[in-house]
Amino acid sequence: MTVATRILFVDDEPAYCRIFSKRIGADPRFRVETAGSGAEALERLQHSPADIVITDLSMPLMDGIELLSEIKSLYPQIFILILTSDDSTSQVVKAMKAGAYDYLLKPFDFEMVERSIATILSHKAAVQAGLCPECLSGEQYCFENLIGQDRKMFEIYEMISQVAQTSATVLITGESGTGKELIASAIHAKSTRKDKPFIQINCAALTEGLISSELFGHEKGAFTGAVARKKGLFEQASGGTLFLDEIGDISPTTQVSLLRILELGTFQRVGGTETIKADVRLICATNRDLAAAAREKQFREDLYYRLNVVSLQAPPLRDRRSDIPLLVRYFLERYCSLNNKQIDGVTRDAMTLxxxxxxxxxxxxLANIIEHAVIFSRGRTLDKDSLPSQIRTSDRHSSGLTLNLATATLADAESALIKKVLEESNWNLKKAAELLDIARGTLYGKMEKYHLTKPV
Ligand SMILES: Nc1ncnc2c1ncn2[C@@H]1O[C@H](COP(=O)(O)OP(=O)(O)OP(=O)(O)O)[C@@H](O)[C@H]1O
Ligand SMILES: [Mg+2]
Structure with a gap:
């Protein structure tokens, strides 16, 4: 039996909720719930989890983008579609940057809605096919040890699955720490070569003299110290995958040897005459701009084209910020278990930073910072004091306001306090929630309860 996809539809116009529920809810594959405001949506999600949230962009009090950021930090696994009647691209771009999966124009066309849901479900299924066993029961997305459910990561997962079916040479580019090595091993793990060796070598770490003999092996007596025949990595990886990391750093001589292998499919050991067939899939990675290096003749252009049959670009983390809460949770669990610590979460302030x-x-x-924080933390929650200064000083949202919340326990005191903070923060709800140290959803709920609205 297939489980129905749970959809939460959020719109302040009841008519839209009714129409959506009637049409999409009639399909047995979906279970639809609706909410008339951001606060109601957050309240509902606490009791009734959803796979997909579809939310209007312009709503009073909490708008769609605020709701989106709130959901992303609380439930990073939920897919969010934004509805907008305003086709001004700035709002849409803002929503996409905040982690929306896609957007739909209002009045909506149900075929479009169904297509978007189908795309999400097929992405989900593709990821599920590569899910690590330990993640199958969890809520987070883990594709062969890669964490992330930003659209950019889904594109990477799909490319990995496709390229894994072939023996094509792959070039992975991306800044340092973006997961190039994980991508390379994911390609191997999903390929038919998975039971054969996956061998990796950091080209930057080998001297010019050593690299040829490492890659191609040598015959006994080929050079001083070659006391016996040695198989190189191309032979050791036979039938499997050879991952050449930092490929941008290989010398011109090694570039020629590699080009030869790629063109002929054969090689010879150093000092040998026997021609050996190379049966390896080659994956290369670099954090250099290899195309530019090739243009500037610092890297052989012909080799660059041979290596770049399929290219995969690992996105920088700042271009997929919506994955940060997911990664924080993942690294927190990893380092707590490695260091035998019990830390349940991260404070809202720390997560914002x-x-x-x-x-x-x-x-x-990110992994290093969480590991450091876990090791030195004494409490059950990581707060902003456990983060290094470069992160604390990058806070773009802090204000000098400090509050004593000790008196804010009674309803009237609470209402007065919230009103004061809202005024002092110029009705910037995000800032007010941070100052009060409560979730934005809670703040909206309380504003509704105490009838606090921005004066016009
Ligand atoms: N998507 C991801 N999910 C989980 N962990 C990740 C992800 N990307 C990177 N990491 C972690 O970050 C660290 C660096 O990853 P990796 O070595 O694959 O990066 P890289 O791009 O090869 O970096 P470099 O260019 O410096 O070699 C590793 O600890 C890895 O586990
Ligand atoms: Mg690497």
């Missing part, structure tokens, strides 16, 4: 930082070192930097 983590989501706003630009991550020049990408996932590796």
């Amino acid at each position: 983590l989501c706003n930082y630009d991550w020049p070192g990408n996932c590796r930097e």
Whole structure:
């Protein structure tokens, strides 16, 4: 029996909720719930999980983008579609950057809605096919050890699955720490070569003299110290995959030897005459701009084209910020279990800082920072004091306001306090929620309860 996809539809216009529910809810593949405001949507999600949230963009109090960011930080696994009647691209771009999966124009065309849902479901199925066993029961998306459910990552997963079926040479580019090595091993793991060796070598770490003998092997007596015949990596990886990391750093001589292998499919050991057939899939990675290096004649252009049969670009973390909460959770679990620590989560303030930082070192930097914080943290929650100064000072949203919440326990005091904070933060709801140290959804709920609205 297939489980129905749970959809939460959010719109302040009841008519839209009714129409949506009637039409999409009639399909047994879907279970539709509706909410008339952002606060109601967040309330509903607490009790009734959803796979997909479809939300209007312009709603009073909490708009679609605010709801989207709130859902992304609380339930990163949910897919979000934005509805907008305003085709001004700036709002749509903002929503997409905040992690919306796609957007739909209002008044909506049901065929479009169904197509978007179908795309999400097929992406989900593609990921599920590559899910790590330990993630099958979890809510997070893990494709062969790669974490992320931003659209850019789905595109990478799809390319990995496609290219894995072939023996084509793959060039993976991307900044340092973006997961190039994980992508390479995912290609191997999904390919028919998976039971054969996956051998990797960091080309930058080998001297000019060593690299040829490492790659191609040598015959006994080929050079001083070659006391016996040695198989090179091309032979060791036979039938499997050879991953040449930092390929941008190989010397012109090695570039010629590699080109030869790629053109002829054969090689010879150093000092040998026997021609050996190379049965390996080659995957190369670099954080250099190899195309530019080829244009500037720093890297052989012919080799560049041979290596770049299929190219995969690992996106920088700042271009998929919506994955940050997911990665934080993942690294937190990983380092807690490695270090025997019990930490349940990250405070809202700390998560905001983590989501706003630009991550020049990408996932590796995030992993290191969480590991450091886990090791040195004494409490059950990571707060912003456990983050290094470069992250704390990158806070774009802090304000100098400090509050004593000790008196804010009674309803009237609470209402007065919220009103004061809203005024002091110029009715910037995000800032007010941060100052009050409550979730934005809670703030909206309380504003509704105490009838607090921005004066016009
Ligand atoms: N999508 C991801 N999900 C989970 N962990 C990731 C992801 N991307 C990178 N990492 C983690 O970040 C670290 C760096 O990843 P990796 O070595 O694959 O990056 P790289 O692009 O090869 O970096 P470099 O260019 O410096 O060699 C590793 O600890 C890896 O587990
Ligand atoms: Mg690497």
